[in-house]
């Protein structure tokens with residue numbers, strides 16, 4: 602599982618950080634930093650919730666990588 606973020610879409614709402622704080626961190630510039638681009642399967646549920654609830658649909662899970 603590889604997490605991709607489109608920083609052109611991210612508006613720094615921080616929903617992703619709330620859902621998966623081990624994977625996403627909101628920086629001072631109001632855009633997200635992906636702490637773990639390839640998170641372990643144990644975090645899948647949290648990452649999927651972050652993807653689903655991101656208000657700007659800036660997050661994707663790429664299963665190929």
Ligand code: SF4
Pocket residue numbers: 606610611612613614615616617618625627632633654655656657658659660
């Ligand atoms: S939830 Fe979406 S818009 Fe908000 S910080 Fe995360 S990626 Fe950016």
